[in-house]
Amino acid sequence: MSSTDQFCGASVLPCPEPSARSGPASLAEIAAHVHTVNRDTGLSTDFLNQYNELSMLLDLAADDPDLLEELEDWAPRSYQEHFAASGFKDWALVVDAYGLCPPFIRAEFDAAINVLNSVATAGVHTLLTAASAGEDIGPATVHALAAEVQAAIIHASGLINGSNTLGSQAQVDTLFARAQAELSGSATHDRAAPQAEPASAEAADTATDGPGAADDELLDQDAIDALFD
Structure with a gap:
């Protein structure tokens, strides 16, 4: 039984019929037919669309708290669930390619997605709980x-x-560390100094150029954009 058949038998979601195909067996053949599948890893960045949408919604909700209500129905979907519900005509091939992903790559990818799901679901739950309690977020x-x-999306x-599309692991770790530090400290900052004046551009420049800035240099924008090409 194929991974697709197992999924369709166990899922509570309706599975659209896969498009007719001759059944390419190799990862290279699938990647040649479905251009969103990476021929080396067997994975597709289209899977991350659900998380990109969440990130954009959060940025919008930061300026319009009423949009936090849109997060109530958000929940991460598995690789199979995402593509089965996508309406993409070759979704079954994309799922098959995932099954052909080299095991060590798939294990690392699955672990990264588990982290992403944990970050997203825990964060959304915290925001919604605070909002329902009438707290000022x-x-x-x-943000x-x-x-x-x-x-977490960039890491995934x-x-x-392929890891060569990123900078060093230290740069990825820096992205996580900065976001986590900001997340843990921002709520306290918001409550303690709600009327604080924004830092001046001159002060921001000084902070950027301060000690440690060179040590945690992040990916340049071109490198980040390249991940989604």
Whole structure:
């Protein structure tokens, strides 16, 4: 029984019929037919669309708290669930390619997605709980969660496309550390100094150039954009 058949038998979601195909057996053949599948890893960045949408919604909700209600129905979907529900005509091939992913790559990818799911679901739950309790949620708190989700997305994207699409692991760790530090400290900052004046551009420049800035240099924007090409 194929991975697709196992999924369709166990899932509570309706599975659309896969498109007719001759059944390419190799990862290279699938990647040649479905251009969103990486021929080396067998994975597709399209899977991350659900998390990119969450990150964008969080950024919008930071400026419009009413949009937090849109998060109530958000929940991560598995690789199979995401593509089965996508309406993509070759979704079954994409799932088959995932099954052909080299085991060591798939294990690392699955672990990264578990982290991403944990970050996203725990963060969304915290925001919704605070909102339902009538707490004042500062925009910095919501932006911080969006940044943490985006850091996890970038890590997962590197695994999908091959680690060489990212900078060093230290740079990835820096993305996580900065987002986590901002997330843990932003709520306290929002409550303690709600009327604080924004830092001046001159002060921001000084902070950027301060000790340690060179040590945790992040990916340049071109490298990040390349992950989603």
